[in-house]
Amino acid sequence: MPIEAFTDHACLIVSGPDQQGLVAAVTALVARHGGNIVSLDQHSTDPVGGSFFQRVVFHREGLAAELDTIRADVAATLEPFGMEFVLRDASIPKRMAILATTDDHCLLDLLWRHRRGALPVEIPLVLSNHTTTADDVASFGVPFVHVPSQKGPDKSQSEAELLAHLAEADVDFVVLARYMQILSEDFLEKVGVPVINIHHSFLPAFIGANPYQKAKDRGVKLIGATAHYVTGDLDEGPIIEQDVVRVTHADTVPELRRRGADVERAVLSRAVLWHAQDRVLRHGNHTIVF
Amino acid sequence: MPIEAFTDHACLIVSGPDQQGLVAAVTALVARHGGNIVSLDQHSTDPVGGSFFQRVVFHREGLAAELDTIRADVAATLEPFGMEFVLRDASIPKRMAILATTDDHCLLDLLWRHRRGALPVEIPLVLSNHTTTADDVASFGVPFVHVPSQKGPDKSQSEAELLAHLAEADVDFVVLARYMQILSEDFLEKVGVPVINIHHSFLPAFIGANPYQKAKDRGVKLIGATAHYVTGDLDEGPIIEQDVVRVTHADTVPELRRRGADVERAVLSRAVLWHAQDRVLRHGNHTIVF
Amino acid sequence: MPIEAFTDHACLIVSGPDQQGLVAAVTALVARHGGNIVSLDQHSTDPVGGSFFQRVVFHREGLAAELDTIRADVAATLEPFGMEFVLRDASIPKRMAILATTDDHCLLDLLWRHRRGALPVEIPLVLSNHTTTADDVASFGVPFVHVPSQKGPDKSQSEAELLAHLAEADVDFVVLARYMQILSEDFLEKVGVPVINIHHSFLPAFIGANPYQKAKDRGVKLIGATAHYVTGDLDEGPIIEQDVVRVTHADTVPELRRRGADVERAVLSRAVLWHAQDRVLRHGNHTIVF
Amino acid sequence: MPIEAFTDHACLIVSGPDQQGLVAAVTALVARHGGNIVSLDQHSTDPVGGSFFQRVVFHREGLAAELDTIRADVAATLEPFGMEFVLRDASIPKRMAILATTDDHCLLDLLWRHRRGALPVEIPLVLSNHTTTADDVASFGVPFVHVPSQKGPDKSQSEAELLAHLAEADVDFVVLARYMQILSEDFLEKVGVPVINIHHSFLPAFIGANPYQKAKDRGVKLIGATAHYVTGDLDEGPIIEQDVVRVTHADTVPELRRRGADVERAVLSRAVLWHAQDRVLRHGNHTIVF
Known part of the structure; x- marks a missing residue:
C-alpha cells in the first residue's frame, strides 16, 4: 500500500x-x-x-x-x-487533529511519520491538556493549543473549547494519542468526525484504567495495544488494529509500560495510515480493513 | 479464506x-x-x-x-x-502427490490437515525413498509407494520411476515434504506440473545443505523456513511463503532443528493451501499471493 | 533448552x-x-x-x-x-496422562512430539470421553481408555473413574488436550498432581465457552491460545504460555477455529515441554518460566 | 530487565x-x-x-x-x-556516541528513548556527515558535530577527525545509526571501543548495498534488520539482534524502506539497550545475550 x-x-x-x-x-x-x-x-x-x-x-x-x-x-x-x-x-490529504497529554510517544511518532512523508494527512493542530510537549510539537511546525482539562465530572466547558478549535481547524478526523480523558457522548455527537483512540491493552482484555498493572496482576505472557474508533461505550468501539509483544515474569510494571509504548505507537500509526487512505470501513461494531 | x-x-x-x-x-x-x-x-x-x-x-x-x-x-x-x-x-479438488523421506513432520502434517478437511486437495499417493513412514501414511488411508533413491550422480532411473507413478496418479502438483533429493532439470521438465519445496532456512540465507548448522555458525537470532516452487536453480525458485522463529545462543543445532521443524510444517501447509486454492500466481521468479 | x-x-x-x-x-x-x-x-x-x-x-x-x-x-x-x-x-521422565475428546489436534501433536523424542515424558495413558481417536492413539503405541462423560451436572461417577485410572497409572501431571469438560474442585483436590489446560483464547479475553465466536463478534484482529494450570476458578489459573495469530474481517468462525487450532497445539506443546523440564514454577496465581 | x-x-x-x-x-x-x-x-x-x-x-x-x-x-x-x-x-551509565547521516529514524529514536529515561547511557555527541539533523539533535540538548565524509576511496582524514572527536568525548561505545559509510580497519583498531551497526536486512541475506532492492528482486515475504558489532569484514560481525516484518508482492521498494525503517530502529534500540546493560558478551563471531 x-x-x-x-x-x-x-x-x-x-x-x-x-x-x-x-x-x-x-x-x-x-x-x-x-x-x-x-x-x-x-x-x-x-x-x-x-x-x-x-x-x-x-x-x-x-x-x-x-x-x-x-x-x-x-x-x-x-x-x-x-x-x-x-x-x-485521493490526492487531497485528510485533515487530522491530535489530542494529547503529557506522555509523548504516540504524539511524536505521528508527527515524525508525517514529516517523513509516511502519513498522507495534514495536521492543522495538536490540542493538549498540558504544555509539556509544546516545544516538541512546535519543532515540527505544527500549531499547538493548550486546552486544560476541566476539574470534576462536568467537562462540558473544556469539551466545548476543544470542539471550537476542531471546528475552526475543519478536521476530517481526530486522533487521541494517549489522551487519557474520557470524552462525553455529547462531545462525540457534536464533533461529527471519526475519533480514533489507542488503548494500551489487547482488548477486550483489561478494559479501563491501568491495563499494564492488570496485566502484571493476571500474569499474562503477552501485552498488547488496540486502536479503535471511539463510541459512547468506553473501550468497546470498532477495532481497527491490534498487536502484542512478549513479556516475562521478570518484567516490572514500568518495564511493561516501556515495551507497551512501542506497540502502542506502532499500532496507532498503522490505524491512522489506513484510516487516512480510506482503507477502514465500519460495519456495526466491526471494521473491514482493505 | x-x-x-x-x-x-x-x-x-x-x-x-x-x-x-x-x-x-x-x-x-x-x-x-x-x-x-x-x-x-x-x-x-x-x-x-x-x-x-x-x-x-x-x-x-x-x-x-x-x-x-x-x-x-x-x-x-x-x-x-x-x-x-x-x-x-472450485469444487473439484486438485490432486497432490507428496514426495517424502525418513523425516516425517511435513508429511504427517499435510496428511493430518487433509483428514481434518483443512486442505482442499486429493492425495492419490505418497512416494518415499524410505519405508519408515509407510505405516503412518497407511493409517491415513493414502497409498504409499516406495521408490528407493538411485546411488551415484545419475538419478535417471529412479526419477523415471517417480515420473511413471506421478503420471499414473494424474496429479496436478507435487509437494516435496523435506524430500532432500535434488531433482534434475530433466525431471522438472517431464513432470509438467508445479513442484513445491520446503527449504529449512529463510532464503536467500543459507542456500544448500545443512542450513541449521550454518545458522548456528553465523550466530543468527532467528531461524526460518521457505516454501518455493522448484526450478532448475537449487533454492532459487519463486518464494511462496516464509516465516521465522526466535532462537538464542543457548540453542544447539538439534534444538534449532526441532524448533525449525515447526516452522517448516507451518510454512509448507500454508503454501500448499494457497496453491490448492489458486491463490499463488507466478510472475517470473516472483509470486503474487492473493 | x-x-x-x-x-x-x-x-x-x-x-x-x-x-x-x-x-x-x-x-x-x-x-x-x-x-x-x-x-x-x-x-x-x-x-x-x-x-x-x-x-x-x-x-x-x-x-x-x-x-x-x-x-x-x-x-x-x-x-x-x-x-x-x-x-x-533429570534423566527420569515425568509421567503424563492426556485427557481428550473428539477434537484431535492437541492430542496428536503431543503424541507425535513424544514419538520424535521432543517431549521428555512417558505417556502411560490417554483418557477420552469419546472413542474417535482410539485408533490414532493406538498407532502411537499408547494405551487408550474410554471414560464416557456423565450426563447431567453431577460428574462424580465419571470423575471417580478418571481418578482411578490416573492413580493406577501413577502420573506426575495431567494434560487437558481440549478436553472441554469442566473438572470439579473435588476432582482437582483428589488428583493431587498439576493439571494443565489449553484455552482457545488469549486470556483473560473470552473466558468460558465459544471464544472463537466471541472473537468474531468483538471483531478482534488477533486470536490466541493460553496454556494454564487448572484451578477451581474456570480459566483463571496461572498462565504458563500464550500466543496469537493475525486474523482479518474475512475470516469466518470455522476459519478462526482452524487457524486457532495451530496456535493451541503450539502453545500447549511448549507449556508441556517446559513443565516436563521443571522450568515452570508457580507463585500464587503467577508462573515463573525459566 | x-x-x-x-x-x-x-x-x-x-x-x-x-x-x-x-x-x-x-x-x-x-x-x-x-x-x-x-x-x-x-x-x-x-x-x-x-x-x-x-x-x-x-x-x-x-x-x-x-x-x-x-x-x-x-x-x-x-x-x-x-x-x-x-x-x-551499574549506576554509572556508559558514554555512547552516535554516527549519523541524513536519514533520521534510528538517530531520533535513540535520542528520544534516552530522553524518556529508557536508555541508561550518556550521549556526549552526535557526529554526522550531513547537517540535516542538526536542529533535531539540538532540540534534545545533545551536542552535534558535522564531519563531512571525504570524497574518494581514502577516508583517512575524515576518519582521523571522527577519532579525535570520539577520543575527546571519551566514549565507551559507538553506534552507527544508518551511517552508510564503511569504516576502515584502521579506524576500528584506533577507536578502541565497540562499534554497533544496524544493517537493513536479515543477515546473512542481502549483504552490502541496497538490501531492500535486493529483497524486492528476490521476492521474499519477510524483510528484516540486523544489529551487529562492526568488524573488518563488512556485514559479517557478531549479530546482537534481528527482527523481521511481513511484506507482500504489492509492496514497492519505497514501501519496503518505510516498513523496514520501523524494524531497523526497534532492533537497534534493543541492541543498544542490551549493550549498555552489559548483557551482550562476545565469543568469537557470536554473541551471548543475557
Whole structure:
C-alpha cells in the first residue's frame, strides 16, 4: 500500500446489501469515465443476504475537473442497488487533529511519520491538556493549543473549547494519542468526525484504567495495544488494529509500560495510515480493513 | 479464506499486460452469466506498461453445466486484450502427490490437515525413498509407494520411476515434504506440473545443505523456513511463503532443528493451501499471493 | 533448552523468602558434591522482602547413587534459610496422562512430539470421553481408555473413574488436550498432581465457552491460545504460555477455529515441554518460566 | 530487565574455560562482600571443554567505596581458574556516541528513548556527515558535530577527525545509526571501543548495498534488520539482534524502506539497550545475550 503522490487518483467506497452485478456496474462506470483501476478490494459478510463493501482506487488524467460528473454518475448507477458511497480525490490529504497529554510517544511518532512523508494527512493542530510537549510539537511546525482539562465530572466547558478549535481547524478526523480523558457522548455527537483512540491493552482484555498493572496482576505472557474508533461505550468501539509483544515474569510494571509504548505507537500509526487512505470501513461494531 | 465446500463456485485467473477496461470486461462477463462475485483480488506490477493479475471467485447455480460456455466467452472476451486465463470449477479438488523421506513432520502434517478437511486437495499417493513412514501414511488411508533413491550422480532411473507413478496418479502438483533429493532439470521438465519445496532456512540465507548448522555458525537470532516452487536453480525458485522463529545462543543445532521443524510444517501447509486454492500466481521468479 | 539425554543430571528447584547468601549456599553445595552447573536461572519478585526462585541443573557422574545424600545435604543447607526445594534426577521422565475428546489436534501433536523424542515424558495413558481417536492413539503405541462423560451436572461417577485410572497409572501431571469438560474442585483436590489446560483464547479475553465466536463478534484482529494450570476458578489459573495469530474481517468462525487450532497445539506443546523440564514454577496465581 | 536507577548495584561479567566450582566461587565472593544477587545468567558453550560466560548483578550498600576492594578479590578468586572478568558500577551509565547521516529514524529514536529515561547511557555527541539533523539533535540538548565524509576511496582524514572527536568525548561505545559509510580497519583498531551497526536486512541475506532492492528482486515475504558489532569484514560481525516484518508482492521498494525503517530502529534500540546493560558478551563471531 504505497502512499506516494496520488495525483489524478480517486478512491471510491461502496457499501450496502450484497447483490449480483454490483462489481460489474461499478467497474464499468470507472471504465466509461476513462479510469484505470489500480486497486480493488471487496468483502461480503454473507453471499446470501449479507452486506457488501468495496474500495476501488482508479487513475484518471485530469480527475479534478471530472470529479463532480463522475460522482453524479456513481449516484445514478448505485441508486437502483440502494448502495451508499463516498468518492474522494485521493490526492487531497485528510485533515487530522491530535489530542494529547503529557506522555509523548504516540504524539511524536505521528508527527515524525508525517514529516517523513509516511502519513498522507495534514495536521492543522495538536490540542493538549498540558504544555509539556509544546516545544516538541512546535519543532515540527505544527500549531499547538493548550486546552486544560476541566476539574470534576462536568467537562462540558473544556469539551466545548476543544470542539471550537476542531471546528475552526475543519478536521476530517481526530486522533487521541494517549489522551487519557474520557470524552462525553455529547462531545462525540457534536464533533461529527471519526475519533480514533489507542488503548494500551489487547482488548477486550483489561478494559479501563491501568491495563499494564492488570496485566502484571493476571500474569499474562503477552501485552498488547488496540486502536479503535471511539463510541459512547468506553473501550468497546470498532477495532481497527491490534498487536502484542512478549513479556516475562521478570518484567516490572514500568518495564511493561516501556515495551507497551512501542506497540502502542506502532499500532496507532498503522490505524491512522489506513484510516487516512480510506482503507477502514465500519460495519456495526466491526471494521473491514482493505 | 474459508475452504468450506465450493459447490457451484468457479475460480478465474487472468494475467497479461495491464490495460484500461480489463476489470470491467471480466466482471461484466461474470454478471452476464449469472455469477455473483464472492472474492476478487488484483495486482498490477506497474499501472503504466506493467503486468496485470486477477483472481475472481464467483458463485453460479448449476455451474458445472455452464462451465464450457463460460470458458468460451472468457476466451472471446480476453482475446482482444491479449490476456491469458485459467477457469476452474472450485469444487473439484486438485490432486497432490507428496514426495517424502525418513523425516516425517511435513508429511504427517499435510496428511493430518487433509483428514481434518483443512486442505482442499486429493492425495492419490505418497512416494518415499524410505519405508519408515509407510505405516503412518497407511493409517491415513493414502497409498504409499516406495521408490528407493538411485546411488551415484545419475538419478535417471529412479526419477523415471517417480515420473511413471506421478503420471499414473494424474496429479496436478507435487509437494516435496523435506524430500532432500535434488531433482534434475530433466525431471522438472517431464513432470509438467508445479513442484513445491520446503527449504529449512529463510532464503536467500543459507542456500544448500545443512542450513541449521550454518545458522548456528553465523550466530543468527532467528531461524526460518521457505516454501518455493522448484526450478532448475537449487533454492532459487519463486518464494511462496516464509516465516521465522526466535532462537538464542543457548540453542544447539538439534534444538534449532526441532524448533525449525515447526516452522517448516507451518510454512509448507500454508503454501500448499494457497496453491490448492489458486491463490499463488507466478510472475517470473516472483509470486503474487492473493 | 536441549532435551537430549540427561544421564547423571539433577534438577534442583529452590523457592522461598529472598535473602543474602542463598545463591552462594546452593552453588557451594553443588560444588562440594562434585557437580558441574550446566544451567542456572533465578528470579526474585522483590530484592527487599520478596520471594526467591531458583532452578539449577548440574551434572554429576554417578548421580543416582548419590541423590539421597545430596538431597539430605540440600535439606540441611536450606533449613536455616526456610526455603522449600525439589531435587530430581533429570534423566527420569515425568509421567503424563492426556485427557481428550473428539477434537484431535492437541492430542496428536503431543503424541507425535513424544514419538520424535521432543517431549521428555512417558505417556502411560490417554483418557477420552469419546472413542474417535482410539485408533490414532493406538498407532502411537499408547494405551487408550474410554471414560464416557456423565450426563447431567453431577460428574462424580465419571470423575471417580478418571481418578482411578490416573492413580493406577501413577502420573506426575495431567494434560487437558481440549478436553472441554469442566473438572470439579473435588476432582482437582483428589488428583493431587498439576493439571494443565489449553484455552482457545488469549486470556483473560473470552473466558468460558465459544471464544472463537466471541472473537468474531468483538471483531478482534488477533486470536490466541493460553496454556494454564487448572484451578477451581474456570480459566483463571496461572498462565504458563500464550500466543496469537493475525486474523482479518474475512475470516469466518470455522476459519478462526482452524487457524486457532495451530496456535493451541503450539502453545500447549511448549507449556508441556517446559513443565516436563521443571522450568515452570508457580507463585500464587503467577508462573515463573525459566 | 528493568532500567530503573541502579544505585549500589554492580555488574560482574566473567568468561573463560568452563570448569567445576566456578559459580560457587563467584557467588561466595559476592556473599562475603555483603552483596545480594539480583540477577544471574550463565552459559556454557559445552560442559566438557567449553567456554563459560556469566553475568551477575548484585546489590551492595555503599558499593562505590568498596568497588576497588571487591575488584581485587575477584581478580584473586578467578586467577586460579584462568578467567577474565569485568566489574562495573551499574549506576554509572556508559558514554555512547552516535554516527549519523541524513536519514533520521534510528538517530531520533535513540535520542528520544534516552530522553524518556529508557536508555541508561550518556550521549556526549552526535557526529554526522550531513547537517540535516542538526536542529533535531539540538532540540534534545545533545551536542552535534558535522564531519563531512571525504570524497574518494581514502577516508583517512575524515576518519582521523571522527577519532579525535570520539577520543575527546571519551566514549565507551559507538553506534552507527544508518551511517552508510564503511569504516576502515584502521579506524576500528584506533577507536578502541565497540562499534554497533544496524544493517537493513536479515543477515546473512542481502549483504552490502541496497538490501531492500535486493529483497524486492528476490521476492521474499519477510524483510528484516540486523544489529551487529562492526568488524573488518563488512556485514559479517557478531549479530546482537534481528527482527523481521511481513511484506507482500504489492509492496514497492519505497514501501519496503518505510516498513523496514520501523524494524531497523526497534532492533537497534534493543541492541543498544542490551549493550549498555552489559548483557551482550562476545565469543568469537557470536554473541551471548543475557
